[in-house]
Amino acid sequence: MFGGIPFREVDGMTRDFLEEVRAHWENYINYGEISEDVSPMIISSWRRCREAGVDPYGGTGRRLDVDEFNQIMQANKELIEVAKPIMENLNSLVLGTGFVLVLTDRNGIILHVIGEKSVEDKARSLNFCPGSSWVENEVGTNAIGTCLVVKEPIQTIGAEHFCIEHHSWTCSAAPVIGDDGEIIGVLDMSGYCLSAHKHTLGIVVAAAYSIQNQLSLKKSFAILDTTIESMSDGMMIVDENFSIQRINKAGDRILGIRDSELNDIDIREILGEHIFRESDAFTKRVDWDFTVQKKKIPCNVKIAPIEIERGKRGMAILFREMKDVHQTVNVVSGNKAIYTFDNILTQNPKMIRAIREAQKFAKTRGCVLLEGESGTGKELFAHAIHNHSSRREGPFVAINCASLPKDLVESELFGYEKGAFTGAVREGKIGKFELANGGTLFLDEIGELPLDLQAKLLRVLDDFTVTRVGGKTSKKLDVRMIVATNRDLFEETRRKTFREDLYYRLNVFNVKIPPLRERGADAEILAEYFVQQLNLAHRSDKKMSAGFLRSIQGLDWKGNVRELENTIHRAYHLCDGNAIGEELLPEDLNAYGVVEDSYGSLSIKDQERDIIEKALKKANGHVIHAGDMIGLSKSAMYRKLKEHRINPKAYKA
Numbered sequence: 001m002f003g004g005i006p007f008r009e010v011d012g013m014t015r016d017f018l019e020e021v022r023a024h025w026e027n028y029i030n031y032g033e034i035s036e037d038v039s040p041m042i043i044s045s046w047r048r049c050r051e052a053g054v055d056p057y058g059g060t061g062r063r064l065d066v067d068e069f070n071q072i073m074q075a076n077k078e079l080i081e082v083a084k085p086i087m088e089n090l091n092s093l094v095l096g097t098g099f100v101l102v103l104t105d106r107n108g109i110i111l112h113v114i115g116e117k118s119v120e121d122k123a124r125s126l127n128f129c130p131g132s133s134w135v136e137n138e139v140g141t142n143a144i145g146t147c148l149v150v151k152e153p154i155q156t157i158g159a160e161h162f163c164i165e166h167h168s169w170t171c172s173a174a175p176v177i178g179d180d181g182e183i184i185g186v187l188d189m190s191g192y193c194l195s196a197h198k199h200t201l202g203i204v205v206a207a208a209y210s211i212q213n214q215l216s217l218k219k220s221f222a223i224l225d226t227t228i229e230s231m232s233d234g235m236m237i238v239d240e241n242f243s244i245q246r247i248n249k250a251g252d253r254i255l256g257i258r259d260s261e262l263n264d265i266d267i268r269e270i271l272g273e274h275i276f277r278e279s280d281a282f283t284k285r286v287d288w289d290f291t292v293q294k295k296k297i298p299c300n301v302k303i304a305p306i307e308i309e310r311g312k313r314g315m316a317i318l319f320r321e322m323k324d325v326h327q328t329v330n331v332v333s334g335n336k337a338i339y340t341f342d343n344i345l346t347q348n349p350k351m352i353r354a355i356r357e358a359q360k361f362a363k364t365r366g367c368v369l370l371e372g373e374s375g376t377g378k379e380l381f382a383h384a385i386h387n388h389s390s391r392r393e394g395p396f397v398a399i400n401c402a403s404l405p406k407d408l409v410e411s412e413l414f415g416y417e418k419g420a421f422t423g424a425v426r427e428g429k430i431g432k433f434e435l436a437n438g439g440t441l442f443l444d445e446i447g448e449l450p451l452d453l454q455a456k457l458l459r460v461l462d463d464f465t466v467t468r469v470g471g472k473t474s475k476k477l478d479v480r481m482i483v484a485t486n487r488d489l490f491e492e493t494r495r496k497t498f499r500e501d502l503y504y505r506l507n508v509f510n511v512k513i514p515p516l517r518e519r520g521a522d523a524e525i526l527a528e529y530f531v532q533q534l535n536l537a538h539r540s541d542k543k544m545s546a547g548f549l550r551s552i553q554g555l556d557w558k559g560n561v562r563e564l565e566n567t568i569h570r571a572y573h574l575c576d577g578n579a580i581g582e583e584l585l586p587e588d589l590n591a592y593g594v595v596e597d598s599y600g601s602l603s604i605k606d607q608e609r610d611i612i613e614k615a616l617k618k619a620n621g622h623v624i625h626a627g628d629m630i631g632l633s634k635s636a637m638y639r640k641l642k643e644h645r646i647n648p649k650a651y652k653a
Contacts, residue, residue: 018194024037025167038160041154052136052137054139054163061128062132062133063131064131069109072111076185078215079211087112096116096429098118098192099191099200100120100190101114101207102128105185106185108186109134110130110132110134113128113129126165136149142161143172144188146173147175148175153172155173158193170192173187177212184215185211189203232320233319234247234251234321235247237306237314237316244266255292271288287299288301298321300320302317303316337440339383344384345529350514357511358511361385362386363388365480366509367482367505368382368483369485372513372514373560374559375561382398382442394440395437396442399412401444401446402444403445414468415431416468417468433479437478437479440479443483446484447498455499461481523555527544531543531568531580543580548571548581548584567586569629570584576614615627616648621649621652626648
């Protein structure tokens, strides 16, 4: 948990950044100290908030009365009408990534919200909803209010917000500028802070710019040609007789034609007639194939009727090639391989051999099966193989088969059409196979895949043709497979819990990753690396004692590298000085008798109390942070505090 909000597990660098910003915020709130590591724009905002008397422990938006809000809605009617479809289109692309889109007027009054229901419900508790004011001098530093002050795009993450109630959020906002150069509104994209991504602000800026363009179109016919040709989407103008009158350059590129050679052709010859009886196509984007010169081009399509003086005069057809839609979703979802083989630290001959084999396999198109215990770094290998291959510029889509409910695995892998089953998203959903087209699909814990899904996966692997759940048409894909397991799949085939034919289809190139206990001095190498990274993040110079290094070399590390990293993080944060001693190793490791008992005659209960008190002191009485340091959840921490009768407030500085 972070700030009471559930989050997906992310890399340590993101967590460290959030904690570091939180520490800078606490120093400023409590002592007025300013860190050079905090953005000057954020620092300036904090100062304005303090001067305005904003309560750092408040942060709830001010609700307007109904009459006042209705007047504001009427005054911004044109802005809302233009922004809504753009927000809906963007929301359809980022659906499932944990964000809401927010539109405000020039004074920071929220006009419209769309997005994930769970996030909307959480936001509503802060009055982050239509009819509320979100200016900086009332609710502190936030993307909307601060954007209105600095008049430029801004992203605020975690404790960069002035008010503690917003620390679990990340917000990216961009101003919508009118023809007179003044701000007429703000577009914001908000979600949980651990979903923060550097591309989010760019997407919001692009969407805000689209709103500006659409507003300008209504006001000036003179810029129509420029606007149409500047769009990244393809656009067709079709008259009331279904005759194509114009295609922009993006449309020419997508359809593979030159100089609008489809002009005066009946659009029904290209799209068929059924789409024009599909009501959804006139209200939102739908997936549809263009057929041009006997070639099918999968696209995402939206049809907008052109009405003049209440009479229909044709339609504008917006379309984007599906591979571009997938690319946008992959950017927002972070479907990109991060690590390379250089990130795998080892001096062990077995591990070096595994790396060399993986490097050779990366150059092929065949499936790679990664076998190894939990925590040995199978996902790290998968990232590295992708980045060492010719597909490095393509998407890297990872999915853990064990983390999905059995009834959702098929729809996650293959996607589904609208109305495919009860509870499905109305517009349908892109599957992981489609998202990985042109790149790599990594299926972790493949041994957890249900038998019925194994059969369907086998059919897909025959020719890499995918049919969405509830769909009637198949799509040919170009996907490289990497799978991983901590089970003995061959033994599973003998037990009839894993299909033998699928095993041999997956086991083309096999890489066995040795456990940490078989890698000799690698435990010390990795420990040194983790301490070095922590020193860089915290500007410290802590070192492991000889006894600590001796102790970690003698452990079995049943959780492998993941357990070692967690142990180093815990010991590092519990260490008050610069020498990390063996007494800081967890009790469960001490219990195996590998580490000498440095607590002398203290009972296990007294040792536990001592560790919790040290963590609280280090975390300045913050229960959740202290729990993170020693590997206890929020609920476990509070249970232990009650058991030992510890008052965390006593450890606040």
